[in-house]
Amino acid sequence: MTEAQVEPEIMRISWGPQHPMSGQTRILIDVDGEVVHRLIADLGFTHRGIEKILENRTFLQGIIPIERMSMVDTANMGLGYVLAVEEALGIEPPERANWIRSMICEICRINSHLYAFGLQAESTGYFPAVFLWTTVDREVLLDLMERLTGARWSYNFIIPGGVMNDLPEGFQDKVKEAVNYLRGRFEQYWEAMVENATFEMRCKGVGVLKREEAIRLGATGPVLRGSGVDMDVRKDEPYAAYGDLEFKVVTEAEGDAMARLKVRYHEIEESLNIIEQVAGDIPGGPVRVKVPLFPRPKPGEAMSRVETARGELGVHIFTDGGMNPYRVKINSPTLRNMYVFERMAELGRILVADVPVILYSIDPWYLDADR
Amino acid sequence: MEMETTVKERIFDRYHIPKPIYGVLEYIVAWARKFSIWPIHFVTGCCSPEFMQVSGSRFDMERLGVLPFASVRQCDCIMIVGVISRKMGERVKYLYEQMGEPKYVVSVGACPTGGGPFHDSYSIVRADEIVPVDVYIPGCPPRPEAIIQGLMLLQEKIKREVKIGARGG
Amino acid sequence: MKIFFDLLVMALTSVNSLLKASWDSILEIYSMVYRLIIGLPELLLRFVSLNTKPLIQIIVIPGLAFILLFAVIVVWFERKFLARAMLRVGPYYCGGRSGILQLIADFLKLFFKEIVIPRDCHRALFLTMPVILPTIPALAVTLIPFGADWVLFRAGGLSLPMFFAIAGFSPLIPVFAGWAANNKYSVIGSFRAAFLYISAEIPLVICAASVAILAGGFDLVKIVEAQSTIWFAIPQFIGFIIFFLGLIIESERTPFDIPTAEVELVLGWRTEFSGVLFGFTMMAEYVSFLSWSLLFITLYLGGYNGPNILGVPLYSNIFWLLLKLSILVPIVILIRGVFPRLRMDQLLRLGWYYLTPLSLLNLFITLALKLLGVLS
């Protein structure tokens, strides 16, 4: 289709922080009629300066701001920081703590993927059905976490040296119950989203990201795996108990919005299997190693990599022997995916109505991009 | 912008309606405003999943008539959900000025109320530094029941406010 | 009507007598005005008693009360029904555990809200458009026959083309409103509304034409009479489906509510209206939904005819029409709960590539039926 070479009269729309589609950020779109020429993501609306705050918090206090970086999968964020602190202190959590950590991280992953389902459905106007089903299913998981850790969202349950306390008795079969209920619910998601003709019309072939583009632009998480690259930190560099849990890395080849949705869907199935394995045969033993309240690691640096629901989080801690870390560098997954979103306008032809679908197929969480 | 607490002219003084009819009309206006608070679809910080759970199926805030609405013109309540960074603070001020007159602000969570876990950060603004706040809801993140209790407090405030005419129609 | 004439005569004589300005004529004027005032209540009584039927039609059945009541009930039903689809309860505390008064609370609150008029908007258009918006579909509702002789506006036997003439205005209002609001979202929303209406009008007109051919006349009453043997939905099944889709497109229901797509354009061309103006635009959406669904019922589902169960034929006619309406409305609302929204180009492709040729096919089928004399 030959595009007329006339200078298109560009109108710049700004979907500001107050907009049903954009979360806590501003998306500037250069539009000519319905065709999108340029996308600009104006981040920084939720910049709380976490890296500066962590410099005057002790190692144990630092867990609270880090867990608020991405409230939907708090455990993964907290685990990234805790693994780096443990590497700096040179301590090893006991076996049972590792298994509990994996279970909590998988529960948070499902929690976050439900958020992605809901918003991708809402971006196509599928508001009533799927978006609010996710809140129902998330309540099941939140009740589980409330029973284990006492809090619904930010648990502070994973601490350097292991886990705060052991599983309450009867927790394992509560987990099994929840897993069976969720399995039944997720078939409905599959029918409601992937097999719905209108939804497929809106999502198939939209925002295609080929394999080389995904690697070159630094995509991560389901966005990368949706384009056929099987990079998953849980397999490349097994942490917590992922070394001895069997699960497979899910990839889809097309790289469009529907493929990213399918990747998230199959990842939830994998997470449910992992949770079932942990609930089934978790080893006994202590839950925590004794760690002083104000640890002082020797000077040096430690970097940890964790596979959060949105991608690979890297926490790089520089220590100078004091009670507080000298500098904490956080490599946030959403910042990388937001750059991929900005480049989408150049990769293919996008209409105004596709922008929300692409944005929510990338499942951004602006708080962890702005830190 | 401190709130004048003196008794201003009541709503219907302007229309010179005879005194006895005041009570009935004001009761109706208070009842109408109480039951249809339309907050803006605007979440500023990390309590946003909790706000979604409250508008979700288990703790349904639409029971109270609270329906999140898209555009700022039709809304009459900003729910500041979560931490406000300095850049977001200006946007909250713009929104507050664009809204129609009977407007209310609910500050959800510890961060807008008093800074919460980020109290000593260089890029944090508290809610009452930028807009007059009506209801503060503590908690980080506050439980859904707390948010709904905050909304009920707002409804109580609306009912009392129409009587003393603090915020004219 | 006679009363008016002698009132007019009285007024004219008093005016020219005033011009002569002689003393006795002034006295005469006073006595005339005095008699006028004394006669007023008696005059009103005779006016009401003479033309009660059109008054009831204007105020009650196809008129204002019916439309407003329909809008209130359908909005309440939609919020409760969709809440049920979302596994939640919907408005609950507002009217004694059923939330029925929620709509009245919303409208009253909007009534007392401050109307914000942006500085650089076209003031006149901005204020008038939301008021005109519900009137046009309301006009269209008056054409619908609720009984053989219970039609408010017979339009001399041409009520079907008159309906499309009136409904033809509805695309203009969003364009003017969007332009008057001078806001980026509104401008894009209004252009989309124009696209949407145009792409839906043509298939609808062709399907309605094929119904008129089959019924042998443009008058809606005649069309309904012709359906007493068999509803037109059966012979013209393609037209039935196209008109159903057209109904959803014209009243901007969810699979096609692209002009006010909440996700992209906030509220489309309704973004800038606040207070009562927004109340009118929200009500207008349901009035146009009412007018198009009533037309759909009269054209395809046999309008008001049905077995006479309530004794008086008029009551049973109205009963049957409202029964069909109360079946059609939940189906359309259910569609809102189940389908996501289409993109603009997908809708135009649907409108031009699929609906228009199909409606032509439907036209040929009716011609064939007519020639073979299957029905008449």
Add this chain to the structure above:
Amino acid sequence: MQGADENSFVEALLKSYPELVEEARVLRPKRVSILARREKAVRLAEILRDEYGFIHPISAGAVDYPKDMRIQVIYYLTNPSQRFILTLRVNLPRNDPKLPSMTRVWSAMEFHEREVMEMFGVEFEGHPNPSRLLLPPNWRGGYPLRKDFKGEGVEV
């Protein structure tokens, strides 16, 4: 053994381009750190990308050492086939921290370099869009993540 390909990579790099690399060592399995000279950093980056296959950029950051007057800019990279983290570090003097921008080599570094620009005051020449990323537009000076930041830009 896992560590094999990191050591082999480090030896191969030291053997072929000794003048570009000031110091290269393996911190622990799956973590390699390379200290590059300031003026040849972009040259080394192109070599890493083309010959050694580090085409997947992760992010970029910096650390401020006021005591020995230097700011260290760190680029985090990985190689989709070998999958270990390579930290390419460049030391810059604290008084005029200037560095040619790496967006020529990895375009994904644009956001991260903008963040280092506004947080540390490091100036990247040739950056396509050197505007603020996270801080508000009316931020009056003061680089927050430097150790001597007293909160100058903060105004109510």
